[in-house]
Every structure is written in C-alpha cells, then in structure tokens.
Amino acid sequence: MKLRFDDETEAFRAEFVTWLEANMPDESETGERSASTADVPEWARRWQRTMFDAGWLVPSNPPEFGGRNATLIEQFVYLEELGKRHIYNSFNPQALGIIAPSILSFGTDEQKQKWAVPILRAEMTAALGMSEPDAGSDLAGLRTRADLSGDVFVVNGQKVWTSGAHDADVILAFVRTDPDAPKHKGISCILIPTDTPGVNPRPFGSIVSPDDLDFNEVFFDDAEVPAENLIGELHQGWRVANGSLGHERAMLWLGFAERMRDQLDHGARALREHGLADDPLVHDWYGRSVIDNEALRLLGYRTLAKTRRGAEATEQSILKLFGSEAVQQNALDLFEAFGPDSFDDTELTGPFNHLHGDSFNASWFERYLRSFAGTIAGGTSQIQRNIVAERVLGLPR
C-alpha cells in the first residue's frame, strides 16, 4: 500500500504528458464540434490518427494497433492524464472502447486489418447494436434475426439506443442466429455496414433536448450482410458480448470519478460566486460528495491492483453502482443549490474544453439529466444491486 505508483509508472506518465503537450491540437483547429458519439470532425480524426501512429491511442495495444504494449497500470495512468486534462482520445468512444477491442479479441487477422485498424485510425466510425425494444437488462432475450443463407446473413428486426448509428459507418450488432437454442446460445455477433440496403437508422431526441440526436432506433429489413462479417464463432456471440461489456466495465469507474471531480471543482467555484461557500447546509452535502469522490478513487485503485494480479474483480459492479449514484446525487445537489440561476441553461457550468465533449460543461440541469446515463446504461443500478447481492454477498437468486 503506497500513495504513489512506482517510479517506472511515473516515468511512463511523464513521457506521455510530454508527448501530449507537444502534439495536442490547438484550440484554433477545433472549431467544428461533434454532434453525436459517431460524428467525428476532420480535426478529431487527424488527432486520433496522430495518437495511433505514435502508439498513444491505446497504449496497452501492440504497436500495429496504436499502442506500445503498456501494462494495465500504465494504461490507467494514461487515461488519468487524459481525463485530468479533459481530452478525448476519440470522439467515437464506443468504437475505441468496445468495438475495436471486441474485434481484436475475437476477430480473425484479416478482420483486424479490415475493420479494427480503420476504426482505430478514425477512418471508419462505429456504433454498438445491443439493446432492443424488448431486450434491455435482459439482453440475451434479443430477437433481431440473422439467417445464414448461402454466403450472407439476412437480417431482420430492430435495435434501439444505438448511440451514433446515423453517423456511423458500421454497426457491431448482436443478432439471433439460432432461434431454437437456449437464449444465450443462439446469439452471434456481426458487423453490419450502415450503407447496406435495408438498414435504416432513425435518430431520436434524448430527455436533454429534441436536438440532442445521438440515440437511434435501427430497423433491419432483409438486410444482406456478408457471412465473413461474423465476429467470433457462429452462435457464440454471448461470449463476445460479455467480452465487450468487460472492456466497457474495466475502467468505467474512472469516468465517474473524473465527472465527479469536475462537478466538485466547477461546483466549488459556483458556490463561492453565489456566496454559498460558508453555508453549513451546503457543507453537509458538498462534504459527502468530496468523500464519495475520494472513496470512489480508492476503491477503483484497489480494483485495478486486483485486476493486475489477474484476480476476478467482483467490485466492478460495486464501483459502477456507487460511482454513478454519487455523480447523480452531486449533480442534483448542485442544480438545486443555485435557485433561479439554474434556469439559465445557456450558462456553462465549467470551462470550455476544446478537446472534450461539450456536454461536460453544460447546465446543471443537463448534467443532472445526463447522470441517468450512468445509473441506467450498461446495467441499471437495480441490476447492479442484484449482481452484487448474488455474486459478492452470496444471496440466493
């Protein structure tokens, strides 16, 4: 137990920071903003490619996939430095975080070159097709069909909550290929180009605004997808799904911790400006959130150490549950602290960060609403509690 990482890790951190400061795009280049999680402006594509070529896009990857074979802890401090500076390494985060790793884990060498490399180099954008109208928390109940017919899958059905699908070049979709098998065993994972006839994404506004177009319904109507686009083995898609969500969950807590720190920093400034920094009632909830933030990081560090040892880290669900709810409570407290001033939804609550998504400094109301993405997406807080109760506390199903 030590307050600092070892010297080698800190040297790695310093090397990255030096590179980052010398290479990151200037604010004058970044005027064009991203409109969805698969809308990547030209400058952001160049930036992602610069990181790929230098081996700084995903440091834990081998060099041919944009990395430098970094260790888990090095990958972590890399993300820590990006987060601290509010820098996205990709404006198509689900592609970098979930889709490319899934292809690299389960795809053939040819598929890695054909799909993963262009995605990592931001030459191709991607969306993740998991949830369906009747398959949310019960993902394995998904019903979108893909029937193998000769050398194509014929896809019929519907996905929903498919972030960025209308801007994406390709969708990594989980589809039912064997309707007669038990529900976990008849699922496959295929890459569906969005220009395939019969693929129709329809974006819809979120609770934040009718103009906040990221989520999509995607309809598949006899869409023919080459059989070679199968990722992993036929009917073994559940393994890929678990792998994908595993990628998503591994350092998910860091996202909550960064969000929390931003809210606390921006909130502290606003509380001072509003003359509320000496209010004992404010101290009670603000203090609780400062403590939540510290505890979240500590538990995250512990999980990281466990993962490095190769131990099963059952704490992932605890971190997701705790982190997302702590962020939400804090966003709510801040939103309500400023009275009518919180009506002004044009006021930025934090400094503009030109290499970051614009939602991170939105109004407190928007931040509060967006916090529900944390407590709903990727397994709701209720599902997390069930998982923790059964897997950690050993309570019966």
Add this chain to the structure above:
Amino acid sequence: MDFELTEDQLELRQIVHDIVERECPTSLIRAVVAGTEDAAGLWKQYVDLDWPALTIPESDGGIGFTAVESVIVLAELGYVADPTPFLATTTQYAPLVRECATDGVRSELLGAVARGATGAAAFARDTVSATADGDGWVLSGTARYVVDGDRAEQVAIVASIGDREGGGDRDDVGLFVVPGAEVQASHDVTFDGSLHLADLALDGVRVGADRAFTGAGVADGVARAEHEVLAGISAMTVGASQRILDLVLEHVKERKQFGVPIGSFQAVKHLAVDMLVAIERARALAEFAALTIAEDDPRRAVAASMAKAAAGDCQRLCVKNGIQLFGGLGFTWENDLQIFVRRAKAGELLFGSSTHHRATVARTALATSATAAEEVAR
C-alpha cells in the same frame, strides 16, 4: 496509488480475525456488560501475543508497524465489539505520548505500552486547564466519556494552559500524563456496556514537570494524534458494521417465508448491497487515513475527517438496514445484533459526529479546491 493490502497485512488481518473470533465470543461481551466478568483475561492474551507493541516504534521497544496495520487490527476488534483497553491504549494514549512527550519519557512510557501497560487519553482542552505550580503543574476541570478513563494505568490529558506567565515559545495547550490511580474517575453506564467509558474529575491533580509537555509543537502533536484517534475509531466502527452485515446475511439466507429464503427477495438484497457499499466506502477511507498517517502526507487531517464521516454514514445505514432486515427476530436482547448496533452507534458519538467531519471536509475542499487546470499545472 497502490491501494491494496500487502500479503503480510492480509495475513495479519486473518490472524487477528481468527483469534478474536475464538477468544472474544458474544458470550464474553454479554458477561462483561452484565458485570460478571471483566476484560482483563482477554487483554492479557493480547499482551502475550504482543498486539499492544505492534504500532509502538522499534526505537521505543515496539514492533514498529504503521497506522495501516493499526486500522486492520481495529476493524477486526470492532467486529467482535472488543471490550479491552486496546483502542484507547494504542490509538489514543500512545499517539499522544509519541507525538508530544520528550525523548526519554516517551521511550519509557511507550516501552511500557509495548509490554502491556494500559493508557487512556482525555482530549479535554475545552474543559480542563493546567496552571504552573512550582516546578510542576496543577490541573482543574473535568473530562467526560474518556475511553477506559477509570481503568488505565496512565492517563494522558490534553488541557489548556491557563497560566501563560511562563510565556515564551509555547502553545496554549499541553499534554499531562498522570497515573490512573491519581485521577478521580467514575465509570459511565451507557447503552454500550462493552466500550468502557468514564468521567474524570481532575481538580487539584498535580503533575510533575517530567510528565508535563508544554513546549512549542505540542498543539501540532495533539492534532497529529487526533488523526490516529479518528482513523482508529473509524476502523472499529467499520468492523462493527461489517459484523451487522454478516449477521444479516446469515439470517436472510436461513430465514424462509413464502417457501423461499427472504434473501432471494430483491427488496432485501438491495438493502444489503447498500450496506456493503457503505462499508467498502468507509473501510477504504479508514485505510486511506491510515496510509496518509503512515507516509506523513499533508492530506492526513482531511483524510482522518473523511474516515470519521464515512464511518458515521456507514454505521447509520448498517444499523438501520440491519435491524430492519432482521425483522422481529432482531428486536430482542437475545439476538447478538444488539451488541454490534451498540458499538457502531457508540463510535458515532465520540470524537466528532459525521456531520461535524463532513463540514470540516467541505470547508477544506471549498477553500482549497483547485480547478483541474490548476492541478495539471502542479
């Protein structure tokens, strides 16, 4: 940060856990509370195992473990509602002596602790004052709810210094160590009979110059000792809360209604998970406080307040959900749940409430919170 206990630390935890589970059953706690037995036998076992010496510096005759090992042990002692003077001796008295006493006396007093002498501490600067008298001091005032105040061999008293004529380079607070026999003490009967508390009447107690520490730096020493006090009592509260959760889990796995274990109901599961999250949060912060103390990091003061506030949140939720989930079966004297409910609540009442410490944390953060940009520049 490398925030994982080492193999040795995990082993220490397991050893302490196994020993206290065997040697400190709830039947002993019930006997102590009923007054039919005392904790002396158990304390002697701790002494034979060298536990009081664990966190005494090697140069003072101890084993030289850090505050991290201390909170590991304390959490396990909280788990059994330990009735011995371990908490007071090792996390209250010894830190005060270590931080405030001058070299020779420090070694003498701490060496005695390592060999099994007990100590208590009264943090009483608001209610006890000391006046210079010849080459010694005279105390006046009272200190309430001092842990082990009526049964420790030595009592360390933090008092304000009334007479400033001695003047010069001196804080307005001093530490005075007196033999327990010279203090008029009365045992407090409280809802937690296994945490031994006493009120001290100190009027006229004389302290020789060799046991009075009033130099510059004593106030800072007291503050540093307080960090250890908070880490220790927080860990003990976490341990008691963990025991409540474990008792609850055992119960809801066994108890059947409607033909199934009640632990299969989501309404039950979710309350239990919330207890776990509160415990993990508080345990992490108690260990973090200990780590900042062990490395003498400048965050140690705020980390100690965080630990105490989180321990408070933790006991509050664990007691509430714990009693509720036990249903009628937990609402009895016979059920062991009440023992740990009492210990968890007792921790909240001492050394500042969680509300107090949350406010301390918030004030520190609101005064110093840097923007992320400033942090990057650092």
